[in-house]
Amino acid sequence: MIVADYAVLFAPFQGVPGDLIPLLQHVQAESGYISEEATAHVARFLRMSENVVFGVASFYSQFRFTPPGRHSVKVCLGTACHVRGGEILSRTLERDLGIFPGQTTADRRYDLQRVACLGCCALAPVLQVGPDIYSQVTVIRLREILGAYA
Amino acid sequence: MPSFPSAQESARRKWAELQASPVPVVYLGTASCGRAAGATGVLDAINRTLGDQKRDAVVVQVGCVGPCYLEPLMDIVMPGRPRISYANVTPEKIEPIITSHLGRDEPFMRHALAYHGTDHAGGNGYSGKLPRFFDLPMLKPQVRVVLRNCGFIDPEDIDHYLANDGYVGLMNALAMSPEAVIAEVREAGLRGRGGAGFPTHKKWEICRAAAGEAKYLICNADEGDPGAFMNRSLLEGDPHAVLEGMLIAAYAIGATEGYIYIRAEYPLAIARLKTALAQMRTCGLLGSDIQGSGFDLDITIKEGAGAFVCGEETALIASIEGSRGMPRSRPPFPAIAGLHGMPTIINNVETLGTLPHVLRHGAAWYKQFGKPGNYGTKTFSLVGKIRRAGLIEVPLGTPLRKIIFDIGGGTTKPFKAVQTGGPSGGCLSEEFLDTPLDYESLGAAGSIMGSGGLIVMDQDTCVVDLARYFLNFTQQESCGKCSPCRVGTRHLVEILTRVTDGQGEPDDLTTLENLGEAIKRGSLCGLGQTAPNPVLTTLRYFRPEYLLHVAEKQCSACVCRELTEYRVVPEKCTGCQRCVSACPTGAITGPRAEPHNLDASKCIKCRACYEICRFDAIAGDAIIIRSGRRLAHEPSA
DSSP: OOHHHHHHHHTTOOOOGGGHHHHHHHHHHHHSSOOHHHHHHHHHHHTOOHHHHHHHHHHSTTOOSSOOOSEEEEEEOSHHHHHTTHHHHHHHHHHHHTOOTTOBOTTSSEEEEEESOOSOGGGOSOEEETTEEEOSOOHHHHHHHHHTOO | OOOHHHHHHHHHHHHHHHHTOSSOEEEEEOSHHHHHTTHHHHHHHHHHHHHHTTOOOEEEEEOOOSOGGGOSOEEEEOTTSOOEEEOSOOHHHHHHHHIIIIIHSOOOTTTEEEEOSSOOTTSSOOTTTSOBGGGSTTTTTOOOSTTTTTTTSOTTOHHHHHHTTTTHHHHHHHTSOHHHHHHHHHHHTOBOTTTTOOBHHHHHHHHHHSOOSOOEEEEEEOOOSTTOOHHHHHHHHOHHHHHHHHHHHHHHHTOSEEEEEEETTOHHHHHHHHHHHHHHHHTTSSBSSGGGSSOOBEEEEEEEOSOGGGGSHHHHHHHHTTSOOOOOOOSSOTTTSOGGGSOEEEEEHHHHHHHHHHHHHOHHHHTTSEETTEESEEEEEEEESOSSOEEEEEETTOBHHIIIIIISOOOSSOEEEEEESGGGSEEEEGGGTTOBOSHHHHHHTTOOOTTSEEEEEETTSOHHHHHHHHHHHHHHHOOSSSHHHHHHHHHHHHHHHHHHTTOOOHHHHHHHHHHHHHHHHHOSSHHHHHTTHHHHHHHHHOHHHHHIIIIIOOOTTSOSGGGOEEEEOTTTOOOOOHHHHHOTTOOEEOOTTSOOEEOTTTOOOOSHHHHHHHHOSSSOSOEEEEETTEETTSOOO
16 A cells, blocks of 8 residues: 555644554455554654554554455354354364464455354354355365355 | 424324235344344345346335244235244245235245234234234243334334334423433333343432533443344344434433444444434434434444453543543443543443333332333344354343243253353353343352343253353453452463363362352453352352362263364264264275274364264264263263
8 A cells, every 4th residue: 555545544633643553444344454554644643652553552452453365254152152062163164274263364255253142042153255154064064155256 | 494393293194004005015123133144135036036037026124033943934924914924034935925915915824923003904804813923922921111112113224113103202201301201110120121221310310410622422322232232133123212212311301412332243233223323313303403402413333443451431431532442440430420530321232222201101110010120121133052142132130030031932952041141141050041031140149240141051051161261252252450460360261271171179169169259259341340240140059060070081962172072983983984074184994884983182172073964865963972981972871
C-alpha cells in the first residue's frame, strides 16, 4: 500500500485518540491485516507512539498481524461447539494444514483461526470457511469441505 | 418532521394493509442463525419459484422467533387464512410448498409445522390437523415480552415497529419528568440483565444526581460469552426496541449522547442498527428536540474488537476511549465518573429492550411476571446436549427443570449438568433442577445468572474437561492487569490440564479449591472474581469425577484424550478397510474382509476411524473408544 492510500483511508477520521480502534478496523478491512507499515502510519496520524498503537491492537483478538490466506478457516470453539467436538476439529485441522491457529499456510491458501462463538450454537459444531458456514461438522467431512476451496 | 401520532397512524395503516394483503405473504427468518441454517439459499429459491410460477406475493424477511432447531423457519399467509409455519425448509422443499400452498391454497402438510392465531374463522380450520404455533412444547411455557416482535416484524422497517405500539413507551416517558421515569422503573423492580442483577434505577439515580457538563448512556452489546446469543437475536430481530429503551434511559439520566458498544462479530446486527438509526432520524425520534419535547439524543455505534473483558463497565469505557480494554478499580463508579470522566450509565441490551414495556404498560403490569425481588422475564440461550435448542424467554424464578425438560425437551442421553452464566457461572448437577432461576437462588448454589447462557450437558460430557475449557477461556481473556487473575487462572488451567491428562494428584483438588477462592477474593474486576466458578462448582458437585481422573486415570465420559484408548472389536469388524484409508497415521492395518488391527502406539485419537465405522453403511460399528471399563457414547452406569 502506498502512502497516498493512507491519506484516503484516514480521511473520515478526526485524529482523536478514540479513533484508534475504528481506524485499525478500517485498515484491516482494507488490507486484511495490520502491517508494521500501517502501524507506523496510524501512529503518525494519531500522534501516538507505534508502541501504543501496537499495544492496543495486540490487546484485541480481532486484529491480525500476518497476511490472511485466500480462505479463512474459522473453527468455532464456543461452549456448545466444544461439548459437541469442536476441539477435535481444531486439532485435526492443525494437523492437516500443518499450521497453528493464527497462522497461514505457506501457499497462502488457508489461514486458521479459532473463534469464541459464531452464534449458531444449535447447529454445533460449526466451521466457517470464507463466508460459508458448515454445521454439524465431523472429522471425516473436513477434507471434503476444505477441498472445495482452491 | 412528522409528529408521532401521524407517523404512528400511517405505520398502522401500512401494517393493516400487510395483514389484509390481497396477495399471499411469505415470511422468512433471516437472522444470522437462520442464515447459518441455510435461509439465504431458501430466500433465493422462494424468489426463483415465485418468478417461475409467475406468482404475485410479498416476501418479508423477519428475525428469529427462537427455536433454532426448526431453522430455517418460513411462514405463509394466504389472504383471509391463518398463518402457517414450515420448519427446516430447504431450497428443494420450496417448489412443492409454493405450488401447493400458493397455487392451490392448500398448505403442504408434509412439511407444515403449525398454524398461528387463536381463531380459524378466516377459513379452513387447521386445528385438528396442525398444532397451534405457540402451543408447541418449546413455546407454550414461554412468556414473550422482550422477544414479542422477533420473527414477526420486519426489523428493517420502523413502521412495523411503530404499528406494534413501538415508541409508545418513549412518548409516555417524555410526558413524565425524568424523576418519575426513574420512579416507575424502581417500582417495576427492574434489575440489570447483563449479569449481576444490580437494580437499574439505583444506577440511574446516582447518575442523574451526579454533576457533569455531559452525561453518557452506553448500550452494552458486547455479548462475549461463548454460547450465548440472546442480545444478537434481539438486535437482529427488533432493533428499535433496544433503541427506544436507550432513549428512555438517556432521558431519565439526562444524557445527550449515546453509544452502542457492539461486537464486530455481529455484522448483521450492526447493519440493522444503522438502518434503524437512520429511520429514527427521519421520524424525528433521534437528534435534537425529539418530538418537540426539548430532549436531545444522538447515538453512535462503536464496534468492539474482540475482548471478553470489555463486558466489564470500566474496561468497556477504556475501549471506547481508544485504549486497551483494561478495567480500573472502583470507586469512582462510572455513574459518577465514566466516559471522558463524565457520569455514564452502561445498560445491557436486554435491560434496555425491557424498558419500552415498563413505560408502555406501567410497573404494575410488568410485576405480574416473576416474583418479588425478581420481577419480569429473562431471555436465555438454551444450547448444548439438548433436543430443542434455541432462544427462549421465561419469567424469572422458572425452575431449571421446566426449562430443560418442558421447553428444551430434555437430553437424549441421561442428563448430567447445566452450566448457567457462561464462563463466569457454575455447573449445577441434577439435584439443582428444581432451583428457580432467579439471582439469589443461583448465587446460593455457587453459580450466577449471568447474561443468560444455559449449556446443558449429558453423560457424554466430561465436567473436568468443561471446567478446563472455561478456565482456558477466561485465562486467555484475562487482561493481565491484576496478578490473582493473570497468574491464578494460568495455574488453574495448568492443574486442570494435568488432571485431564492423567497426571493429576489427589492434592491437586485441594490446591484448585484454595487457589480458586484466592482468585475470587483478590481479583480487581468481575472477570477474575467469577472465573473460578466453573472449577469450584464442579469440584463441589462432581467430585467423584475428579477423583476418577486423579486416582483411576479414567474419564467416565471418555472425553479426555489421554485417558482413552481406541480398539477394534474383532467380532464386529466387517473388514471393509474404510478406517484404513481414513486413518492419517497408518495405525490401522489389515487385509480386506478380515478383522483389522489398530496399533495404539501410532494412534493419535483423531476419531476419523471411529466416525467412519459408526456411520458408514458397510462398516460394523466395530471401533470403540474406552476409558477403563467405560465406552464412549454409552451412558455410564
